[in-house]
Amino acid sequence: MTSNGWIQIALFSVIVIALTRPFGGYMTRVFNGERTFLHPILRPIERAIYWCCGVDEQQEQHWLTYAVAMLLFSLVGVITLYALQRLQWYLPFNPQGQTAVEQSLAFNTAVSFITNTNWQAYGGETTMSYLVQMAGLAVHNFLSAATGIALAIALVRGFARREAKTIGNFWVDLTRTTLYILLPLSVVVGLFFVWQGMPQNLNAYVDATTLEGAKQTIAQGPVASQEVIKMMGTNGGGFFNVNSAHPYENPNALTNFVQMILIFSIGAALTNVLGRMVKDERQGWAIFAAMGVLFLAGVTTMYWAEAHPNPAFAAFHVDSAPSALQAGGNMEGKEVRFGIADSAIFGTATTDASCGAVNGMFDSFMPLGGMVPLINIQLGEVIFGGVGSGLYGILAFAIVAMFVAGLMVGRTPEYLGKKLESREVKMTILALLSLPLSILGWTALATVLPAGLAGIANTGPHGFTEILYSFTSATGNNGSAFAGLSANTLYYNMTLAGAMLMGRFIFVIPLLAVAGSLAGKKLLAPSAGTFPTQSPLFVGLLVGVILIIGGLTYFPAVALGPVVEQVAMNHGTLFAGP
């Protein structure tokens, strides 16, 4: 670990903090339908969209209607994206002549992009035409992100409104998020990415003759326009197979830094939106603080683990010590321009949020280094989290935290001025239980079926981690992988799609019900008995509840994977190839 590494972590944190308030202010205006500086250009387009789609922007929805709208939209999305992949051979923008994507892979990919997971069972440059990348995958990078943000705003409205029957209009929230937040930023940052070296063309792959006279075929494509929304929308589905490790998808340290900030930008700003909507910004900062503590714990652990060399290399006269001339540490599956520190920040951020883009390969991380992303996702991806899903996830934990606090003193819990009663707590627990059911259930099934065991790339505890990670990532709608697992099989394509659907919809629908029932309640004035939820005490309680629930649920599974592997590595045990 070097002082430069710590400075980079500090710089990253400071920039995220600095962006939270201004960006949160802008987003609040958008969700409240107030005027922004982009209105002269975008408002006519917004109106045209409503007219075209038959949406009445004044008409608000009951939570059930909101949920149905969201589900129908997702269903139509799955069908169209599936069709696009199957038909790509007949469609334009396909200079490489990519043929129809195989059925189970097309289904898996369609579900994956609609649920904001962006799991890649395919390699982009060998599977998808430019049309599918642009008009299929990138479109759902926008729309699944906008859907997540809309759902979070609906839940926030549940807290902010008093005795209301409605929680907003899904179509309006979706349109405004896409038009005023995601699209303008994509244009600006996307052009910055091109300037820094990301390709943006529709050319066929280039045949080069290398200096030594060999032939090298170099993949091309409209990379930058997709890359920016992939990061900002915490989607993470790469244009290329190796995602943000590819030099075209992440040309230098600066693009890498901007990508890391994009991962957290919206998730962090949404905590401020929460604060502003409930008229007390400190409530937002308390949530931010809990997230921040967990992020720092993760990044420190990962940086520490990866800065250590592989102990087995020492016998071969290999120099892994950090110096002015090299980053050192565990460089298998990492890029030289990023080194250890930037790989650790990226790896932590991408799994704190539900992004899932990678700039280094988790499968080759040290056992405890690879454990950090696993645990980050298992904690519910509430550390800034996916756009929207992070906020509604941590609000679920906040409800449980206040319930626990209420039990301690024998008082009906309140949060943000709303009484939390039996219905809210039951619905929240239902949502929180759906995640371990999916993660542990699907993993257990795969470890006893030949079709599940067929895919692993490493034997021993690491092979188990590969399986556990895949269902963790799919359920958490993250999309990163211990990528050695051969996941493009009928078994994995279908079961992982199932995990993604459970993780997205069984989690969020109960929370929409909570939003609906909270919106209908009175707003209580704080009294002497009210637990101060903007205090450090609350931050500690919230972090504690997240860690205790996560620890009780997943410790046995994590012990069988990364923990055992670390112990084995320290003893010099090696595992044969499969």
Add this chain to the structure above:
Amino acid sequence: MLRQFRPALLMIVVMTVITGLIYPLGMTGIAQLVFPHQANGSLIEKDGKVIGSTLIGQNFTSDKYFHGRPSATTEPDPKDPTKTVPVPYAADNSAASNLAPTAQPLIDRVKADAAKLQAENPSAPVPVDLVTTSASGLDPDITPAGAFFQVPRVAKARGLPEDRVHQLVQDNIQGRTLGIIGEPHVNVLKLNLALDAMK
């Protein structure tokens, strides 16, 4: 409830046109106009022929050139398309080794590569980036340590004094952005082009 069906259908169509066609094609137009070199993949041409991209690593095997890192990329086996064969730096099929730190195949590979490099330059330990595969299989860079390590071999193969080659490496080190972000690195293709240009 079914009243939501029409907006669901139309919203997908309208948003596909805006974010899936107008946005990426517009971006392509602007990018081609303002940053044509980068937008087309930062390609380098020599005598009218494309010799590669500054961003994409190439496979170097000759003693006269600096070598990049090991690469785990593959291509379909020409004899049996269901299998793959190792093809380092295949820039149409990026891939990593995905080997665990406790995997026997990883340790065997590193042992063999380290022994080979040690024979080339017994005076120093082997920098770790020269025996580990990159995340992309296309890493265009090596560390300054990895470049300096190869100076004796390259200088000998070219009949050049070591200090001149050493100086060339020194001149080709790209430092951290703003002195803080990223890690110092040497672009192997650029370094080798500079080497070829040396008199």
